[in-house]
Amino acid sequence: MSAPIIRLGHRHKRLAYATFSLLWVSGALWLAFHYFLGVEGDFGPEPNPLEKWWLRLHGLAAMLALVALGSLLTNHVRLAWQRNKNRRSGLPMLALTAWLAATGYALYYFSSDANAAWLPLLHWTVGLAVPLALTLHILAGRQRAPGSHTRTQRRKKPVLHLVAQPPVSASQKARP
Numbered sequence: 001m002s003a004p005i006i007r008l009g010h011r012h013k014r015l016a017y018a019t020f021s022l023l024w025v026s027g028a029l030w031l032a033f034h035y036f037l038g039v040e041g042d043f044g045p046e047p048n049p050l051e052k053w054w055l056r057l058h059g060l061a062a063m064l065a066l067v068a069l070g071s072l073l074t075n076h077v078r079l080a081w082q083r084n085k086n087r088r089s090g091l092p093m094l095a096l097t098a099w100l101a102a103t104g105y106a107l108y109y110f111s112s113d114a115n116a117a118w119l120p121l122l123h124w125t126v127g128l129a130v131p132l133a134l135t136l137h138i139l140a141g142r143q144r145a146p147g148s149h150t151r152t153q154r155r156k157k158p159v160l161h162l163v164a165q166p167p168v169s170a171s172q173k174a175r176p
């Protein structure tokens, strides 16, 4: 069995990116539909019927994202932490996701008219910043291991140089 490494495997990385993208896009779509795409009903402005579906998708994506986060904790975070690598941008990533999980929980169970003006803001303003934070984290990680992330370098194979050998003469062959 191969030793655990900090860098994510190809499939692991794709799954993590897909989950975090779904999370962000579903949250952003809810915001767009809630604030800009309301509809006119018989008795005045109403929420767009799609709005509730974006929140349902977001709740699902949030559960998947927490699973993805858990899968990062076992090797990626544990090993990087032990070896003191990229902590400066890794720690804010952990704080960010913990904050989103805590405020998401609060939104689900404790949202009311009394906190409607500020509780959602605490959640989604930070949520919108996730792609920026993740990009900075990845760039900081790449600086740590410069040049080791390009496809060409990863795929580079040793080149065989075929050098023409001088023909072996009959007298050389005959020697013991």
Ligand code: HEM
Binding pocket: 006, 007, 008, 009, 013, 016, 069, 072, 076, 077, 080, 081, 085, 086, 087, 089, 090, 091, 093, 094, 097, 137, 138, 140, 141, 142, 144, 145
């Ligand atoms: C929510 C938490 C985190 C997420 C979502 C996350 C995600 C990522 C991703 C996607 C990469 C790029 C991986 C690649 O190109 O193969 C990366 C790189 C890296 N991260 Fe994290 N990370 C998190 C927390 C942390 C923490 C807490 C640390 C340090 C204690 C850390 C250390 C590193 C290092 C060292 C790299 C560079 C790996 C390499 O290229 O060798 N990460 N991270």
Ligand code: HEM
Binding pocket: 023, 024, 027, 028, 030, 031, 055, 058, 059, 062, 063, 065, 066, 097, 100, 101, 103, 104, 105, 107, 108, 120, 123, 124, 126, 127, 128, 130
């Ligand atoms: C680990 C990360 C996250 C978790 C666990 C999480 C969880 C949640 C939960 C549980 C809710 C309440 C759902 C409901 O009331 O039915 C919520 C609402 C919401 N989330 Fe997230 N979320 C996360 C990240 C994000 C991100 C990245 C965004 C980016 C835009 C975002 C935007 C929103 C929005 C706009 C709402 C609706 C706010 C409202 O009801 O006024 N969330 N989230």
